[in-house]
Amino acid sequence: xxxxxxxxxxxxGPAVLIMVAACLYPVLSAFQLGFFDWSMGTPWSDARxxxxxxxxxxxxxxxxxxSLWTTLQxxxxxxxxxxxxxxxxxxxxxxxxxxxxxxxxLFILPMMIAPIAVGLAWRYLFDAQFGLVNAVLGLFxxxxxxxxxxxxxxxxxxxxxxxxxxxxxVFIMMxxxxxxxxxxxxxxxRIDGAKWWQMTFMVxxxxxxxxxxxxxxxxxxxxxxxxxxxxxLTFGGPGDSTEILALHIYKTAxxxxxxxxxxxxxxxxxxxxVALSWGALRLSNPLKxxx
Amino acid sequence: MKRRDFVKSSAMTVFGAGLPVHGALAQSRYARxxxxxxxxxxxxxxxxDAMLKILPEFTKETGIKVDVDKLAxxxxxxxxxxxxAKSQGDYDLVSYVVMWKGEYVAKNLIxxxxxxxxxxxxxxxxxxxxxIIPIYLENLGMVGGPKGYLAGPGAQLxxxxxxxxxxxxxxxxxxxxKHNLQPPGNYxxxxxxxxxxxxxxxxxxxxxxxxxxxxxxxxWLLHLNPLGGSIFxxxxxxxxxxxxxxxxxxxxxxxxxxxxxxIPAYGQGESNTAFLQGQAAMYLDSTSLAGLVNDPSKSRxxxxxxxxxxxxxxxxxxxxxxxxxxxxxxxxxxxxxFLLMQWxxxxxxxxxxxxxxGTPVRNSTMLDAELVRQYPEFITFREALKYSNPDWRPxxxxxxxxxxxxxxxxxxxxxxxxxxxxxxxxxxxxxVTQIMREANYKV
Numbered sequence: 001x002x003x004x005x006x007x008x009x010x011x012x013g014p015a016v017l018i019m020v021a022a023c024l025y026p027v028l029s030a031f032q033l034g035f036f037d038w039s040m041g042t043p044w045s046d047a048r049x050x051x052x053x054x055x056x057x058x059x060x061x062x063x064x065x066x067s068l069w070t071t072l073q074x075x076x077x078x079x080x081x082x083x084x085x086x087x088x089x090x091x092x093x094x095x096x097x098x099x100x101x102x103x104x105x106l107f108i109l110p111m112m113i114a115p116i117a118v119g120l121a122w123r124y125l126f127d128a129q130f131g132l133v134n135a136v137l138g139l140f141x142x143x144x145x146x147x148x149x150x151x152x153x154x155x156x157x158x159x160x161x162x163x164x165x166x167x168x169x170v171f172i173m174m175x176x177x178x179x180x181x182x183x184x185x186x187x188x189x190r191i192d193g194a195k196w197w198q199m200t201f202m203v204x205x206x207x208x209x210x211x212x213x214x215x216x217x218x219x220x221x222x223x224x225x226x227x228x229x230x231x232x233l234t235f236g237g238p239g240d241s242t243e244i245l246a247l248h249i250y251k252t253a254x255x256x257x258x259x260x261x262x263x264x265x266x267x268x269x270x271x272x273x274v275a276l277s278w279g280a281l282r283l284s285n286p287l288k289x290x291x
Numbered sequence: 292m293k294r295r296d297f298v299k300s301s302a303m304t305v306f307g308a309g310l311p312v313h314g315a316l317a318q319s320r321y322a323r324x325x326x327x328x329x330x331x332x333x334x335x336x337x338x339x340d341a342m343l344k345i346l347p348e349f350t351k352e353t354g355i356k357v358d359v360d361k362l363a364x365x366x367x368x369x370x371x372x373x374x375x376a377k378s379q380g381d382y383d384l385v386s387y388v389v390m391w392k393g394e395y396v397a398k399n400l401i402x403x404x405x406x407x408x409x410x411x412x413x414x415x416x417x418x419x420x421x422x423i424i425p426i427y428l429e430n431l432g433m434v435g436g437p438k439g440y441l442a443g444p445g446a447q448l449x450x451x452x453x454x455x456x457x458x459x460x461x462x463x464x465x466x467x468x469k470h471n472l473q474p475p476g477n478y479x480x481x482x483x484x485x486x487x488x489x490x491x492x493x494x495x496x497x498x499x500x501x502x503x504x505x506x507x508x509x510x511w512l513l514h515l516n517p518l519g520g521s522i523f524x525x526x527x528x529x530x531x532x533x534x535x536x537x538x539x540x541x542x543x544x545x546x547x548x549x550x551x552x553x554i555p556a557y558g559q560g561e562s563n564t565a566f567l568q569g570q571a572a573m574y575l576d577s578t579s580l581a582g583l584v585n586d587p588s589k590s591r592x593x594x595x596x597x598x599x600x601x602x603x604x605x606x607x608x609x610x611x612x613x614x615x616x617x618x619x620x621x622x623x624x625x626x627x628x629f630l631l632m633q634w635x636x637x638x639x640x641x642x643x644x645x646x647x648x649g650t651p652v653r654n655s656t657m658l659d660a661e662l663v664r665q666y667p668e669f670i671t672f673r674e675a676l677k678y679s680n681p682d683w684r685p686x687x688x689x690x691x692x693x694x695x696x697x698x699x700x701x702x703x704x705x706x707x708x709x710x711x712x713x714x715x716x717x718x719x720x721x722x723v724t725q726i727m728r729e730a731n732y733k734v
């Protein structure tokens with residue numbers, strides 16, 4: 001039976017419309033805002049057309065580039081560790097062993113907590129005077145450190161908080177992916193005499209590479225958007241050592257009241273995230289093979 | 292005309308012309324608004340925690356309900372701006388940080404209060420505006436005038452202080468007695484004492500804020516003012532990198548070196564906690580701490596604290612700042628919002644709030660014998676208010692940007708040792724001047 005060409009459009013239409021409204025509209029609005037000088041609390045009719053000025057000043061502002069560099073470092077370190085730790089945990093708990101359900105639940109708990117609460121929790125944990133981290137280090141005779149008061153340690157602190165919260169996401173994605181690996185292939189490799197590491201790195205992981213690529217892309221995007229945890233934990237300090245681009249945009253928009261400039265920097269952030277996502281999908285694009 | 296005279300005269304103008312004389316009107320003042328709901332934006336702040344204890348009484352007395360929207364101070368402004376930008380907002384009364392008043396007025400978001408005080412159906416004849424501490428009224432309420440944010444020709448009253456504060460020195464009486472020390476009267480003694488306390492007692496000498504952004508700038512301003520410095524000169528040209536500015540920043544670096552560990556990450560909450568939990572021997576900051584010191588659920592140093600004036604540098608100049616109340620122009624129930632504002636800042640409720648641990652805004656409360664018995668520190672606070680500098684920081688509309696995005700980064704870098712005090716301040720001259728130029732100041 002021949003299907004009418006209108007049928008796919010009928011089924012896909014509503015979803016496409018929602019996607020356009022929910023995704024494309026804000027992006028286009030951000031672009032539009034970038035061309036205006038507008039301050040929150042004033043009527044939009046008061047907004048002043050500034051053309052490309054905001055984009056030019058964003059690109060020539062050294063604070064934007066230093067924030068971008070901090071963001072890249074943050075994303076590289078935290079996402080790398082999350083991917084490795086999440087995959088390792090998923091492999092460890094892949095087979096049903098005693099307490100698997102308990103550990104799986106335990107590992108995904110951090111992901112469920114609101115980012116503001118995560119920021120507050122880690123702020124207290126890293127507190128120089130009363131924090132648990134220094135208390136534990138003290139048991140081993142290590143002197144208390146001002147974790148959030150030192151640029152290097154503060155950067156480490158935001159990375160640790162992100163790893164703690166988001167490794168479970170990688171874990172859960174990988175557990176689901178590994179559960180769908182064809183048992184016959186694993187059995188065949190075992191019969192062929194593959195060792196554990198060969199089975200893991202040459203059979204299992206290549207078979208779930210699509211999921212790894214998608215997970216990596218999602219984590220990269222999230223790492224570039226993270227705001228609340230760092231806002232609460234360090235507010236970008238000391239100095240601007242932990243001021244990632246999302247926080248810089250926030251400060252430009254809500255402290256500096258330069259909505260247009262903030263929108264222009266957001267476009268820069270979008271370009272970087274698109275480039276990185278493209279890179280991640282080059283690793284393994286599930287859509288490509290499904291054609 | 293002197294500034295104080297101007298405040299007096301504006302109070303007289305506001306009240307003299309519109310003072311309601313019929314006591315009977317007071318009885319029916321609330322009747323018309325009973326059943327309305329005032330939506331009130333407040334911060335998470337000790338003074339407003341005390342206010343929440345007395346708030347149910349307002350509804351009982353007036354029949355006006357109150358919905359409180361309590362937010363972290365850092366998140367309050369963006370929510371208020373979004374609400375006040377709508378044609379009709381959800382807020383009928385907002386608490387604002389002193390630094391926001393200029394911006395709110397410049398954007399035409401809040402009502403001048405004169406029209407409410409002139410309305411005999413709303414204004415309480417027993418409300419005594421002159422009794423409100425003049426320095427608080429000027430600092431938090433007045434917008435306009437030659438500088439834009441202080442009293443003077445053209446200034447109008449846009450808000451009332453509520454949660455206002457000045458700076459005082461709190462110190463551990465037990466530790467000072469143990470080492471036979473005296474509270475510092477001037478900055479030379481203060482500087483020496485930091486090292487002495489650290490060496491002798493082994494705990495932090497002075498609790499201080501230090502987190503990047505507003506917090507570290509606030510800490511620096513606390514020392515900049517008494518040491519004779521300021522951010523701008525009379526022509527709005529940058530002068531914060533002069534000798535006084537550098538001396539204040541070096542002093543703050545010494546505070547970090549001798550204070551409890553981690554000051555460069557401390558906000559006001561952490562600084563309070565360090566002192567209240569016995570990790571520092573002194574505290575130089577807001578009077579809002581007073582309500583917490585003797586609360587055993589929050590303090591380990593109850594009964595061990597004495598108070599002194601902010602030490603003197605080249606001059607006495609304690610802080611002026613804190614929080615005020617204003618009525619958004621797009622409020623649905625603006626009159627009911629005014630009634631709540633008037634009730635909260637009335638003589639009776641100012642005392643009730645102080646009893647609950649809040650900071651008073653009225654002279655009559657500070658002089659109340661019963662309250663002075665409860666809070667003997669009020670005697671010191673009254674004295675400190677004589678030296679409170681209403682021009683403690685330039686509350687121009689772009690101050691928030693200068694504060695957080697420029698000074699707040701450079702000073703933080705000096706506190707972590709990434710830059711010297713001189714280099715940090717000199718490097719800030721360009722960015723701050725640029726922000727001023729963008730705001731159309733001819734500098």
